Amino acid sequence: MATRSTIMDTNSFRPEMAAALDPETRKLTEEREVLGPAYRLFYRNPVHLVKGRGSHLWDADGVEYLDVYNNVASVGHCHPRVVEAITRQASLLNTHTRYLHENILNYAQDILSTMPGPIDRIMFQCTGSEANDLAVRVAQAYTGGEGVIVTHEAYHGNSALTSKLSPALGTAQTLGLKMRMVPTPDTYRLEIDGKPAESCSAETFGAWMAAEVRKAVADMERHGVKFAAFLADSIFSSDGVYPDPVGYLQPVIDTVHELGGVWIADEVQPGFTRTGDAFWGFERQGIVPDLVTSGKPMANGLPTSLMAARHEVLEPFAGSIPYFNTFGGNPVCMAAAQATLDVMRDEDTMGNAKRVGALFKTAVASLQAAHPCIGDVRGAGLYIGCEIVKPGTTDPDQQAALDILETLRDNHVLTSVCGRYGNILKLRPPLVFSEDDVDWFMDAFTKTLTTLKL
Amino acid sequence: MATRSTIMDTNSFRPEMAAALDPETRKLTEEREVLGPAYRLFYRNPVHLVKGRGSHLWDADGVEYLDVYNNVASVGHCHPRVVEAITRQASLLNTHTRYLHENILNYAQDILSTMPGPIDRIMFQCTGSEANDLAVRVAQAYTGGEGVIVTHEAYHGNSALTSKLSPALGTAQTLGLKMRMVPTPDTYRLEIDGKPAESCSAETFGAWMAAEVRKAVADMERHGVKFAAFLADSIFSSDGVYPDPVGYLQPVIDTVHELGGVWIADEVQPGFTRTGDAFWGFERQGIVPDLVTSGKPMANGLPTSLMAARHEVLEPFAGSIPYFNTFGGNPVCMAAAQATLDVMRDEDTMGNAKRVGALFKTAVASLQAAHPCIGDVRGAGLYIGCEIVKPGTTDPDQQAALDILETLRDNHVLTSVCGRYGNILKLRPPLVFSEDDVDWFMDAFTKTLTTLKL
Numbered sequence: 086m087a088t089r090s091t092i093m094d095t096n097s098f099r100p101e102m103a104a105a106l107d108p109e110t111r112k113l114t115e116e117r118e119v120l121g122p123a124y125r126l127f128y129r130n131p132v133h134l135v136k137g138r139g140s141h142l143w144d145a146d147g148v149e150y151l152d153v154y155n156n157v158a159s160v161g162h163c164h165p166r167v168v169e170a171i172t173r174q175a176s177l178l179n180t181h182t183r184y185l186h187e188n189i190l191n192y193a194q195d196i197l198s199t200m201p202g203p204i205d206r207i208m209f210q211c212t213g214s215e216a217n218d219l220a221v222r223v224a225q226a227y228t229g230g231e232g233v234i235v236t237h238e239a240y241h242g243n244s245a246l247t248s249k250l251s252p253a254l255g256t257a258q259t260l261g262l263k264m265r266m267v268p269t270p271d272t273y274r275l276e277i278d279g280k281p282a283e284s285c286s287a288e289t290f291g292a293w294m295a296a297e298v299r300k301a302v303a304d305m306e307r308h309g310v311k312f313a314a315f316l317a318d319s320i321f322s323s324d325g326v327y328p329d330p331v332g333y334l335q336p337v338i339d340t341v342h343e344l345g346g347v348w349i350a351d352e353v354q355p356g357f358t359r360t361g362d363a364f365w366g367f368e369r370q371g372i373v374p375d376l377v378t379s380g381k382p383m384a385n386g387l388p389t390s391l392m393a394a395r396h397e398v399l400e401p402f403a404g405s406i407p408y409f410n411t412f413g414g415n416p417v418c419m420a421a422a423q424a425t426l427d428v429m430r431d432e433d434t435m436g437n438a439k440r441v442g443a444l445f446k447t448a449v450a451s452l453q454a455a456h457p458c459i460g461d462v463r464g465a466g467l468y469i470g471c472e473i474v475k476p477g478t479t480d481p482d483q484q485a486a487l488d489i490l491e492t493l494r495d496n497h498v499l500t501s502v503c504g505r506y507g508n509i510l511k512l513r514p515p516l517v518f519s520e521d522d523v524d525w526f527m528d529a530f531t532k533t534l535t536t537l538k539l
Numbered sequence: 540m541a542t543r544s545t546i547m548d549t550n551s552f553r554p555e556m557a558a559a560l561d562p563e564t565r566k567l568t569e570e571r572e573v574l575g576p577a578y579r580l581f582y583r584n585p586v587h588l589v590k591g592r593g594s595h596l597w598d599a600d601g602v603e604y605l606d607v608y609n610n611v612a613s614v615g616h617c618h619p620r621v622v623e624a625i626t627r628q629a630s631l632l633n634t635h636t637r638y639l640h641e642n643i644l645n646y647a648q649d650i651l652s653t654m655p656g657p658i659d660r661i662m663f664q665c666t667g668s669e670a671n672d673l674a675v676r677v678a679q680a681y682t683g684g685e686g687v688i689v690t691h692e693a694y695h696g697n698s699a700l701t702s703k704l705s706p707a708l709g710t711a712q713t714l715g716l717k718m719r720m721v722p723t724p725d726t727y728r729l730e731i732d733g734k735p736a737e738s739c740s741a742e743t744f745g746a747w748m749a750a751e752v753r754k755a756v757a758d759m760e761r762h763g764v765k766f767a768a769f770l771a772d773s774i775f776s777s778d779g780v781y782p783d784p785v786g787y788l789q790p791v792i793d794t795v796h797e798l799g800g801v802w803i804a805d806e807v808q809p810g811f812t813r814t815g816d817a818f819w820g821f822e823r824q825g826i827v828p829d830l831v832t833s834g835k836p837m838a839n840g841l842p843t844s845l846m847a848a849r850h851e852v853l854e855p856f857a858g859s860i861p862y863f864n865t866f867g868g869n870p871v872c873m874a875a876a877q878a879t880l881d882v883m884r885d886e887d888t889m890g891n892a893k894r895v896g897a898l899f900k901t902a903v904a905s906l907q908a909a910h911p912c913i914g915d916v917r918g919a920g921l922y923i924g925c926e927i928v929k930p931g932t933t934d935p936d937q938q939a940a941l942d943i944l945e946t947l948r949d950n951h952v953l954t955s956v957c958g959r960y961g962n963i964l965k966l967r968p969p970l971v972f973s974e975d976d977v978d979w980f981m982d983a984f985t986k987t988l989t990t991l992k993l
Contacts, residue, residue: 113639119647120868121660121850123857126637133639137632155634157865163630172626176617178591179840180609182578185567185587193573206575211665211842212866218698243862244672246699257859381865386633388665388842388866396575403577405711408697411611411835412666412842414574 095483095507096490098126106130109145127501128494137162140515140522142499151525153500153514159357159382160428161517167385170424171417179417182209182409188419195426199364200393201373207393208403209414213353213380214242216390219408220376221246221314223394224347226402227375230311234301234346237266238324238505241316241351250316253323263310265301269324269505270294270333273461273472274479287332294333295340302344312346314376319366322354325504326463326470326511331362334370347398350374353390354468357382358429358516361439361466369465382516384421388412434516438466445469445512445523452531458485458539469512470503473539481506488537489530496529549937549961550944552580560584563599581955582948591616594969594976596953605979607954607968613811613836614882615971621839624878625871633871636663636863642873649880653818654847655827661847662857663868667807667834668696670844673862674830675700675768677848678801680856681829684765685717688755688800692723692778692959695770695805704770707777717764719755723778723959724748724787727915727926728933741786748787749794756798768803768830769795773820776808779958780917780924780965785816788824801852804828807844808922811836812883812970815893815920823919836970838875842866888970892920899923899966899977906985912939912993923966924957927993935960942991943984950983 103111110133117124132150136143139161142150152162160167174188182189193207210216225231233250235241240253248254249261260266268275270290275282277293285293302312319334321327338348355366356379363369367377375398380390390413412418429435446469450462460474472479473486486508493500503511514522557565564587571578586604590597593615596604606616614621628642636643647661664670679685687704689695694707702708703715714720722729724744729736731747739747756766773788775781792802809820810833817823821831829852834844844867856862866872883889900923904916914928926933927940940962947954957965968976 110639113641113644116644116648117639119644119651119659119661120636121662121848121853121857123662123853123860123862124636125861125863126639131639134632134634135640137634142632142634157635158633162632162634165630168626168629171629172622175622175625175840176619178588178596178616179612180588180591180596180616181611182574183581185564185571185580185585186589187567190567190570190573194570197573206573208575208577212669212864214864215666215669215698222699222702243864244669244698244700245676248676248860254861258861386629386866386869386871388869388872394575399575399577403575406577406702407579407708407712408577409579410666410668410697412840415840415842417840418842 096127096487096501098128098131102129129491130494132494132499140518148497150497150499151522151529153498153512153526155515156354156359156513157381157386158515160385160425160432160434161515164385164428166428167421167424170420171387174417174420179415181411182414186416188416188423189414192419192423195423196391197393200377203373203395204377204393206396206399207391208408210390210392210410211388211412213378213390214244214247215410216378216380216392217242217247217316217349217351218244220349220378220392221250221316223376223392223399223402224314224349227398228311228313228345228347230313230345231263232302232305232310232312233261233264234267234298234315235264236317236321236324237269239317240323263305265305267294267297267301270321270327271325272327272329272463285330287330288336290330291333291336295336298337298340299344312344314347314349315341316349316351318351318354319370320355320360320465320468322468323503325509326468328360328465328468329463331369332371334372338372338374347375348372349376349378352377352379353381358435358438359466359468361435361442364435383425384418385425387418387421389418389422429516432517438516441518441520441523442466442469444520445518448523448527449512449530452534456534456539458482458534464512467514467516467518471510471512473508473510481508483508485537485539486510489533489539492533492537493529496533498526498529550581550941550955552582552585556583583945584948586948586953594972602951604951604953605976605983607952607966607980609969610808610813610967611835611840612969614839614879614886614888615969618839618882620882621875621878624874625841628871628874633869635865636868640870642870642877643868646873646877649877650845651847654831657827657849658831658847660850660853661845662862664844664846664864665842665866667832667844668698668701669864670832670834670846671696671701671770671803671805672698674803674832674846675704675770677830677846677853677856678768678803681852682765682767682799682801684767684799686756686759686764686766687715687718688721688752688769689718690723690771690775690778691720693771694777717759719759721748721751721755724775724781725779726781726783726917739784741784742790744784745787745790749790752791752794753798766798766800768801770803770805772805772808773824774809774814774919774922776922777957779963780922782814782919782922783917785823786825788826792826792828801829802826803830803832806831806833807835812889812892813920813922815889815896818889837879838872839879841872841875843872843876883970886971892970895972895974895977896920896923898974899972902977902981903966903984906988910988910993912936912988918966921968921970921972925964925966927962927964935962937962939991939993940964943987943993946987946991947983950987952980952983
């Protein structure tokens with residue numbers, strides 16, 4: 086097995102690569118010294134983007150790229166309806182939630198109408214990290230516990246609290262003493278009762294994961310920690326994309342509830358129609374969470390996030406502790422979120438994610454026979470994970486995955502990697518990805534694999 | 540003395556006040572149930588704003604208000620240059636910091652050029668809370684300590700970490716076991732060596748505060764906690780506005796450094812030319828901090844914040860722990876921040892804050908003789924605190940302050956209160972506040988005090 090990587094350390098430019106760059110790119114990378122060492126650029130040869138439209142991006146030399154990575158521009162880069170909504174509201178008024186404004190109320194009602202009935206309260210923040218940070222505190226106030234469970238490669242944010250719940254940040258980031266990890270629900274590699282997980286029913290696979298939660302809670306209790314919440318995104322994005330078998334989270338949420346915890350559905354990745362099967366990732370899995378968070382895809386790029394809750398779960402926190410987020414829920418961000426939601430409906434991004442996502446997955450999987458480095462292709466809608474392995478094994482091949490990434494970049498296709506070993510191609514384009522875009526990707530991917538003799 | 544209030548519980552609408560409202564306002568307040576109980580509206584009769592321009596706001600009935608409260612719309616509500624910059628960039632490209640983009644680099648250089656030389660690194664987030672959350676972690680990594688000192692009524696953010704450093708949130712919010720509070724530098728009420736603090740020199744007042752820091756660190760050490768940082772805004776905004784005597788923070792920062800800590804200058808309130816004397820609040824005080832944070836006024840309303848640092852202070856954190864903020868530093872937020880900074884220079888908001896702020900403070904203070912409820916008027920530039928007290932005493936009169944607030948609102952002037960007892964009028968308008976605006980305020984304030992017989 087390869088050494089463990091972190092989501093932050095794979096696919097990144099390092100200063101020692103600067104000598105190979107053209108002078109203009111080199112100058113810009115050098116100027117980034119002012120941002121300090123925590124910032125990471127994608128690619129050995131970083132991309133200098135200046136324009137975006139739909140699922141396409143352009144660099145400073147006018148070269149056009151296919152975007153197979155960015156979920157923030159959910160309805161496509163620079164969607165004119167979102168730009169128009171931002172401009173109109175920014176010209177009229179931008180202020181905060183201590184004055185009355187319709188935008189926040191209309192959007193709150195509209196977005197809650199996409200969620201199951203018991204989830205009837207919503208609060209707004211600016212980032213997914215802020216939403217998860219708040220959700221954990223709400224869960225802790227409701228349960229009276231402090232212990233939080235996440236998966237082994239989870240990423241839930243960059244705040245002090247959420248960093249300690251994000252093992253994907255790597256070993257330099259200490260994890261909380263009261264948190265526990267359960268294994269990645271790795272359908273590709275796990276065996277359950279001696280059978281490949283891939284062939285398990287939802288019930289069997291879910292029972293395995295529920296048992297892992299039970300073990301984690303037992304360990305918490307042995308250390309005097311009361312269980313508060315299971316925090317997970319239902320597509321297990323940074324773990325490596327594990328959406329199936331549909332229904333496997335039902336035994337897990339039942340166990341969480343039985344043990345006195347709440348379920349926080351982190352919908353930064355699977356929410357907002359991405360899976361093609363449902364508006365929300367948890368909905369696709371057929372479960373009703375206690376708390377829901379989201380951010381990235383919500384307002385097509387303006388910093389906007391949400392935390393929705395059952396009112397009885399929210400009450401102990403919100404009834405006693407004031408919470409004010411200066412920019413959260415402001416009229417401009419709400420206008421952008423509303424326009425994004427309107428476009429998702431009017432352009433049927435869910436239908437597009439389902440239809441194009443299915444074509445996309447089938448197309449990528451069709452290369453497995455000719456290219457044995459492709460170990461597994463899985464996904465839901467426009468979120469596809471493609472395992473790059475040592476041929477004939479399930480051993481991750483991070484180096485090959487990185488070579489593929491870099492060559493795809495040279496072939497004007499932008500994507501990245503995820504998973505414990507950084508070997509899983511993360512194919513997660515804007516939701517307006519088209520059949521033509523699939524063709525473009527397949528041409529570039531085939532050419533890349535052929536060039537690399539993989 | 541009045542019972543202690545919290546910044547969140549003063550000046551707020553409560554559901555039981557709904558019966559007195561007009562039907563439309565009442566309907567909107569009722570619809571806010573969906574946001575849960577943590578949200579607070581200003582005023583017994585909340586304001587429903589629909590339009591803003593410069594330092595003026597309009598409600599849904601077309602009534603015009605003078606804004607003497609909002610510092611987010613720093614260069615004035617809906618400044619056309621900021622709106623234009625947002626529109627232009629949102630139409631072109633909005634993405635993240637893993638690709639190269641000039642906006643972040645140009646703005647980073649430009650804003651750092653306003654800071655002292657040793658502060659040579661900058662990172663971008665979306666909210667002041669995120670900036671402070673990160674700054675505390677950076678300080679902890681650099682010092683190897685965990686203990687943080689704040690003032691007694693400080694507010695530094697809404698994240699799990701920063702809430703525990705924000706006593707202003709009230710007693711339901713537990714504070715960190717490793718934090719300590721030093722008293723509010725209350726020049727109006729404190730006596731130092733038997734003399735009124737008001738008449739103390741900067742050296743004497745600073746020596747008092749430095750001694751308080753020393754006591755706090757000694758208490759930390761007794762509990763086995765190593766000191767990491769003093770986190771303060773140099774105008775002590777939520778404590779009640781204490782900008783003078785200029786220079787009193789020098790002995791304090793010297794002591795912080797002597798004791799092995801770093802100084803985090805929270806510039807959410809005094810930064811970006813507000814004090815009229817300098818671009819930054821710490822600069823006005825003549826000190827050079829180790830870390831600088833800001834948010835609210837930075838991009839005229841788009842969620843944007845910064846954490847600047849000395850490179851050697853940033854290194855231990857940023858050199859080992861990856862930090863990625865999806866929306867932080869994105870091209871649209873950076874365009875808005877750049878336009879806001881350009882306007883600050885081109886329209887000389889610093890000069891305006893100094894000139895109009897001085898007129899404003901003198902005008903408010905001129906009412907003291909006729910209205911003995913005004914106990915003290917202090918401030919710097921366009922940040923003025925006006926103490927409402929029981930006549931002839933320094934006892935805070937929160938009820939009178941709230942009555943003034945509500946009557947000012949009825950007279951179409953928007954402001955709020957701050958301080959431990961919620962009795963200090965917080966006069967903090969957009970930086971484009973004009974002489975005519977001062978006249979408007981004075982007419983409304985005089986009428987208000989006369990009506991209330993105060």
